[in-house]
Amino acid sequence: MSKEIASELKQVFDWIDKNQEEFIADLQTLVQQPSVSAQNLGLFECADLLQKMMKNDGLPCDKYELPGGPPVILGDVPSSKNPKKLMCYAHYDVQPPEPLDKWIFPPFSATRSEGRIWGRGATDNKSGVLSFMKAVKAWKAIADDLPVSIKFMFEGEEEVGSTHLGPFVRDNPDLFRCDAAHCLDGGMNLSVPVPEIDLGLKSILYVELIAHGAKSDVHSLNAPLVPQPAWELVRALNTLVDENRHILIEGWYDGLWQLGEEEIAQLKDKVCRVDVDAMKEDFGIKEFALGRDNFEAMKARSYEPTCNIAGLTAGYQGPGDKTIVPCEASAKIDFRLPPLIDASKALGKLKKHLAEHGFSDIEVRSVLGDDIEPPYKISVKEDISQAVIEAAELVYGYPPIVNGVSAEGTILRHVWMPTVLTGFAQPDCNLHAPNESVSISTYIQGIKFAAAIMWAYGKM
Ligand SMILES: [Zn+2]
Numbered sequence: 001m002s003k004e005i006a007s008e009l010k011q012v013f014d015w016i017d018k019n020q021e022e023f024i025a026d027l028q029t030l031v032q033q034p035s036v037s038a039q040n041l042g043l044f045e046c047a048d049l050l051q052k053m054m055k056n057d058g059l060p061c062d063k064y065e066l067p068g069g070p071p072v073i074l075g076d077v078p079s080s081k082n083p084k085k086l087m088c089y090a091h092y093d094v095q096p097p098e099p100l101d102k103w104i105f106p107p108f109s110a111t112r113s114e115g116r117i118w119g120r121g122a123t124d125n126k127s128g129v130l131s132f133m134k135a136v137k138a139w140k141a142i143a144d145d146l147p148v149s150i151k152f153m154f155e156g157e158e159e160v161g162s163t164h165l166g167p168f169v170r171d172n173p174d175l176f177r178c179d180a181a182h183c184l185d186g187g188m189n190l191s192v193p194v195p196e197i198d199l200g201l202k203s204i205l206y207v208e209l210i211a212h213g214a215k216s217d218v219h220s221l222n223a224p225l226v227p228q229p230a231w232e233l234v235r236a237l238n239t240l241v242d243e244n245r246h247i248l249i250e251g252w253y254d255g256l257w258q259l260g261e262e263e264i265a266q267l268k269d270k271v272c273r274v275d276v277d278a279m280k281e282d283f284g285i286k287e288f289a290l291g292r293d294n295f296e297a298m299k300a301r302s303y304e305p306t307c308n309i310a311g312l313t314a315g316y317q318g319p320g321d322k323t324i325v326p327c328e329a330s331a332k333i334d335f336r337l338p339p340l341i342d343a344s345k346a347l348g349k350l351k352k353h354l355a356e357h358g359f360s361d362i363e364v365r366s367v368l369g370d371d372i373e374p375p376y377k378i379s380v381k382e383d384i385s386q387a388v389i390e391a392a393e394l395v396y397g398y399p400p401i402v403n404g405v406s407a408e409g410t411i412l413r414h415v416w417m418p419t420v421l422t423g424f425a426q427p428d429c430n431l432h433a434p435n436e437s438v439s440i441s442t443y444i445q446g447i448k449f450a451a452a453i454m455w456a457y458g459k460m
Contacts, residue, residue, distance in 0.1 A: 005394055011142045012451050016134065020444050023134050024117065026053060027443065028110035030092075030126045031119040037093035037157045043070035046092050047156055050129070054152070057137045061152060064175075069164025070156030074175060077136055079146040082458050086384070087151045087181035087417065088132035088450070091158035094121035095432045102434035116437040123429040123438040127446060128184035129154055131424075135450035147458030151178050153411075158185070161368065162410040169414040176415045180384035182453060184446065186423030187431075191275040194396040195449065197388050198403045198421040200377035201412075202302075203343045205335040206310075207350065209233060210363040213327045217315070220323040229329040230314040236359040237331060241307050244290060247335075249353040252305060252346075257339040259303060259404075262380050266402045267302070271295050274401060302404040306336040332367065339377035346372065373410060378418040383460040388420045391452035395445060424449060 005013070016023075030053070035046035047063055050073055054061045061075030070093065076085075097107035097120045105111035110119040132152060139146045153176070155165055169176055188195050211229035218226050241247055270276075276294040280287065288297040310333060315326030335350075337343050351364050366372075378385060380402060392400035400422070412419060424446040430436045 006455070008143060009394075009452060009455050012135075012138045012455075013448050015138050015142055016444060016447050016451065019134075019138075020440070023130060023444065023447060024112070024440060026134075027117055027122065027127060027130055027438075028112070028119075029053070030130065031110035031117065031121050032108055034097075034108050035093050035121065035156065036096050037070065037160045038096050043093060043156045047071040047073060050092055050154060054133060057133055058140065059133060059136060059152070064168070064172075066164040066168050072156070072165065072168065073152065073154040075150075075152035077140075077146060077150045077152075079149045079458070081145060082148045084458070085149040085151055085178040086454065086457050087153050087176070087178040087419075089153045089155075089181055089183040089411075090128040090132060090185060091125045091155050092121075092129055093156045093159050094124065094126070095159050097434070099434060104435055107434075107436075112440075115441065116439050117443070118435065118437040120436050122436050123425045124431050124436065125158070125185045127438045127443045128423060131184055131443070131446045131450040134447045135454060138447070138451055139454065147455045150454065151176075153181075163369075165410045166371065166373075166414070169411050173415045176411055178415075178417050180382070180457065181411070181417050181419040182384060182388060183419070183421045184423045184450060185425075186421045187425035188423075188427065189274055189401050190278060190427045192273055192398060192401060194398045194400045195392050195422045195424055196401045196403055197385070197392065199380060199382075199385055200339050200404055201373075201375050201421075202339075203337040203341070203373050203375040204368065205337060205343065205346045205350070205372055206332070206367040207335075207347070208330055208332050208363075208365045208367055209236065209354075210328060210330040210365070211236070212361065212363065213325065215327065217324040217327050220325050223325050226325055228325055230326055232359070232362065233314065233329040233331060236354060236357070236362055237309065239353070239357045239359075240333075245306070247305055247307050249349050251349055253341070255340045255342055256305065257303065257377055257404075259299070263303070263404050266380065266404060267295060267299050269399075270401050270403070271298055303338050305338055305341065306334075308334050308336075310334050337372075337375050339375040341375060343372040343374045374413050376412055376419070377404065378420070382418040384418050384420050384457060387457035387460055388422050388453055390456040391449055392422070394452050394456075395449045422449075 033046045033049050034042040051063050059075055061073050063071045065071050105118045107120040211233040213227040213229040271294045312331050314329035316322040347366055424442055
């Protein structure tokens, strides 16, 4: 099924196979260095280690200190025949390993067992970091040159929202400028053993709505005398969406990406090839919300703006009864903003809506800050989209699953370039959970995938 592979690329693949013990050992070394961004643990040490490993591999790189955050590692490896520059983005920070007692092997042991490397970050995303490095090393070993100029971009706070990266990119755009970018922090599908490819990003507005009442809880005999924040909040929430989940905030859908033939074709292909029904089983539901069929469900998942109540808190919920009027009620709400909704205006529209419906007393806090990343979307016809698709088919033997949008990204609002998220995380690799691991063969294939993307993009 796999297309014929160009002879130079074939040599690169063979070199990767031959040198896999080195790649495995390096992955173990990198996983053994804890780098937990949520706990500010080991990030500087990990950046130093990574820089040292890159220098060992003959890859020039610089470490940039971000005020208040962990360093960013940037490295440029020019191609003598192709000045077009491709950014390789990955992150060296990891999720916290807790709960520790659930791990079979200690989370930073990087134990090799059953054909896998076990440890926090083994998949997410230290194997991604090394795939880029080893792919470039392979090209240099075989061709003494690269098919395209490469910029490495490895950050250390992806798992906590990259908060310090945005201002740094804003102040140093030239450090980041490339013709395209891709990221190996995505996954493979459950039913088809081939990477998924995401051509865009949904953004998120995460707010807390707080209704205030008396200065403390009041005996409910006095309910006629004091404000009732719980009811106030319920009424306010009820104005946000209708029973079909359509968002009722004025102008919310302005700019929304209208699906064209290419997006419809991608959705149809996905519904045919992916076991969408398995999702229902996974959720423990009989049918998708609003009676949506598989196509409509996948379309909504990618392209529909959503307003979700993530948490709702008020008053007494313990055993027995407690007759109070609570003094406060609050809700956490996430709005997913698909392309190309203007994320910078969303919070203002929400506040205006509440005020116009008589809820100006309800406090609105933006949980992730006011500076929201914009959603983005690129065409499947972009060179980088085509290159990643071609590379996936070459390495995995099947056409990849192409999604319209997914999530991730901070750089693009300051330096625009067409960007594709893809990756080789397997459904069983326990991302963000105890016993994270990567299968060695998946990792080695991932290095080939990175090498093939460089090749396919270079020739476009
Ligand atoms: Zn990740």
